Amino acid sequence: MNSKIQSDIKELVEQQVISQESASKIEAYYQSKKVNTPNRLFTVFGVLGSLLVGLGIILILAHNWDDFSKATKTFFAFLPLVIGQIFVGFSILKHKSAVRKEASGTFLFFAVGSAISLISQIYNIPGNFSSFLLTWMLLCVPLIYLLRSHALAILHVVFMTYYAADLGYSFISNGQTPWFYLLLLALVLPHYGQLLKHKTNANITSIFNWLLPLSVTIVLGAFVDNMDAFGVLMYVVLFGLLYNIGKIPLFNDQKLRRNGYLVLGALGTMYMLILTSFDWLWEDIIRNTLAYNSQEFYISVVLFVITTGILVYSFSKKWVAAFNLSHYAFLIFTVIFFIGFDNKFIPLTLINLLILMIALITIKIGADKFHFGILNYGLLIIAVLIICRFFDTDMSFVIRGLLFVGFGLGFFLANYLMLKKQRENKGELKKQ
Amino acid sequence: MKAGYIFIIFLVVAAVQIVVPTQMILNREEVLNTGAVYKFKTRPVDPADPFRGKYIALDFEADSYKTTNASWDRKEAIFIYLDIDSLGFAEIYKVSKDILPGLDKDYVKAKVDWYADYNGELNIEYPFNRFYMEESKAYEAEVAVRENQRDSLLNDVYAIVYVKAGESVLKDVIINGMPIKDYVEKEVENN
Numbered sequence: 001m002n003s004k005i006q007s008d009i010k011e012l013v014e015q016q017v018i019s020q021e022s023a024s025k026i027e028a029y030y031q032s033k034k035v036n037t038p039n040r041l042f043t044v045f046g047v048l049g050s051l052l053v054g055l056g057i058i059l060i061l062a063h064n065w066d067d068f069s070k071a072t073k074t075f076f077a078f079l080p081l082v083i084g085q086i087f088v089g090f091s092i093l094k095h096k097s098a099v100r101k102e103a104s105g106t107f108l109f110f111a112v113g114s115a116i117s118l119i120s121q122i123y124n125i126p127g128n129f130s131s132f133l134l135t136w137m138l139l140c141v142p143l144i145y146l147l148r149s150h151a152l153a154i155l156h157v158v159f160m161t162y163y164a165a166d167l168g169y170s171f172i173s174n175g176q177t178p179w180f181y182l183l184l185l186a187l188v189l190p191h192y193g194q195l196l197k198h199k200t201n202a203n204i205t206s207i208f209n210w211l212l213p214l215s216v217t218i219v220l221g222a223f224v225d226n227m228d229a230f231g232v233l234m235y236v237v238l239f240g241l242l243y244n245i246g247k248i249p250l251f252n253d254q255k256l257r258r259n260g261y262l263v264l265g266a267l268g269t270m271y272m273l274i275l276t277s278f279d280w281l282w283e284d285i286i287r288n289t290l291a292y293n294s295q296e297f298y299i300s301v302v303l304f305v306i307t308t309g310i311l312v313y314s315f316s317k318k319w320v321a322a323f324n325l326s327h328y329a330f331l332i333f334t335v336i337f338f339i340g341f342d343n344k345f346i347p348l349t350l351i352n353l354l355i356l357m358i359a360l361i362t363i364k365i366g367a368d369k370f371h372f373g374i375l376n377y378g379l380l381i382i383a384v385l386i387i388c389r390f391f392d393t394d395m396s397f398v399i400r401g402l403l404f405v406g407f408g409l410g411f412f413l414a415n416y417l418m419l420k421k422q423r424e425n426k427g428e429l430k431k432q
Numbered sequence: 433m434k435a436g437y438i439f440i441i442f443l444v445v446a447a448v449q450i451v452v453p454t455q456m457i458l459n460r461e462e463v464l465n466t467g468a469v470y471k472f473k474t475r476p477v478d479p480a481d482p483f484r485g486k487y488i489a490l491d492f493e494a495d496s497y498k499t500t501n502a503s504w505d506r507k508e509a510i511f512i513y514l515d516i517d518s519l520g521f522a523e524i525y526k527v528s529k530d531i532l533p534g535l536d537k538d539y540v541k542a543k544v545d546w547y548a549d550y551n552g553e554l555n556i557e558y559p560f561n562r563f564y565m566e567e568s569k570a571y572e573a574e575v576a577v578r579e580n581q582r583d584s585l586l587n588d589v590y591a592i593v594y595v596k597a598g599e600s601v602l603k604d605v606i607i608n609g610m611p612i613k614d615y616v617e618k619e620v621e622n623n
Contacts, residue, residue, distance in 0.1 A: 079439040
């Protein structure tokens with residue numbers, strides 16, 4: 001039990017808020033809870049230790065000792081692998097603690113990597129880096145499930161992102177699509193599903209709530225040849241998907257900092273909207289005809305169907321606040337994207353209006369919930385929108401200046417009003 | 433699931449983890465033992481790889497092929513049929529997108545690097561363009577070769593490549609008649 005709770009209980013007893021009896025009960029409760037939780041710190045250090053040792057071995061072997069014979073080098077390539085396997089086998093057979101499993105699994109993960117890389121070295125196998133990563137990942141996937149290891153699942157997500165980025169973004173390899181990323185993603189999802197089901201509110205689950213959407217956001221661009229018009233649409237729809245996933249009660253009922261879907265979805269959508277509120281995209285679309293028979297188009301369609309599916313389902317479950325435009329920002333954007341072709345002013349006006357509406361709704365939600373963060377996020381959107389429009393419109397400096405002053409005052413006023421309202425509420429609470 | 437079952441599955445996984453790298457070794461050994469030897473004229477430079485250590489990247493002289501066929505995709509798999517020139521070095525006999533059953537020549541599987549329209553040259557990326565070296569020596573090796581090439585003392589830098597049925601293994605890089613490893617050691621001693 002931490003000392004904060006102990007001192008709080010002591011204070012409550014002294015102030016006669018709770019009796020000595022309930023104080024002992026509370027203390028007993030925390031004590032029993034502590035027995036049930038494994039030593040988290042120990043797990044973290046165990047995993048970190050294995051990670052460093054594993055990486056260290058890779059680096060030592062990467063020195064490529066010239067004086068050793070081929071046979072000796074091969075022996076050293078397999079040595080860490082076999083040691084790791086013995087550790088892991090032992091942990092499984094003897095029902096060792098989760099700490100032991102996490103640590104030995106992490107070690108084995110890197111031992112597999114070092115074995116493959118050392119053999120590539122000995123035999124000068126060039127194989128591109130991404131195929132090396134892919135082999136490595138596939139050889140270690142089963143360990144996630146056999147050891148029920150979170151550390152291995154995290155390593156898997158990190159390395160599959162690395163793999164896809166290496167294959168899809170390398171500047172000379174135009175147009176290699178990392179399709180195997182989808183397989184690697186599918187392979188880790190059951191583990192994540194188990195976490196969501198059994199440990200919804202655990203810290204480890206919220207790590208995945210961030211890592212997975214982040215990984216998909218990073219990798220999506222690797223699936224297209226060039227980020228042209230459909231690339232933009234694709235990302236808008238992806239962020240719409242993340243936002244709508246984040247609004248499912250399973251995630252939405254958690255604290256915002258645990259809900260990577262919602263945060264990434266909301267910020268991403270706004271980023272894309274601001275980006276497309278400049279005229280470059282629309283001029284580009286008017287100049288070039290859209291390539292409908294392209295990978296970008298098909299991926300956009302797939303994402304769009306999935307996102308719409310989730311939105312419709314959320315509607316049927318009444319999870320969606322009807323007025324919250326952020327839910328269907330992707331839908332509105334898609335419609336604007338396809339109608340505004342012969343004239344850039346119509347789509348530009350609509351996008352600007354959409355941003356403004358989302359900002360106002362955000363401010364309203366912030367005010368209703370007494371949440372200063374949300375309120376100021378809404379105000380910030382408007383501020384950014386205004387700043388952006390100053391770059392591409394010919395307004396006189398006086399009007400721009402007045403707008404800025406007016407908007408700054410609005411910031412103060414909104415925050416002040418909410419603070420006042422909050423104080424009044426507290427006052428009423430005290431009177432009762 | 434019972435620990436027994438988990439352990440059995442783990443044994444299978446562990447076996448696969450050992451078999452895959454072993455298979456890599458065996459494939460290579462087979463080419464080294466039974467393949468044909470070719471000498472590719474080359475020029476080394478020095479990059480590194482974060483996991484697999486220092487290597488020298490090799491630029492080969494026989495890395496382009498004149499062809500009027502312009503339909504080559506980048507990274508497309510191609511087969512390079514080899515011949516030996518009058519000086520005993522490897523040269524390209526023919527490049528094909530498919531294996532040519534009637535042609536009795538050794539070939540290696542490679543990739544299209546790019547096709548230059550203006551001179552009709554197809555540039556080839558060989559799968560044996562990396563030679564791993566001890567980290568302290570890779571850079572020295574590059575410097576040694578560069579210096580010598582500038583002084584034009586050195587024009588017999590070549591890679592020994594074993595070839596069998598499309599597969600190829602880089603055995604060593606030879607400078608002035610000795611393995612690059614020994615050559616670099618000697619250069620460092622001399623300086």
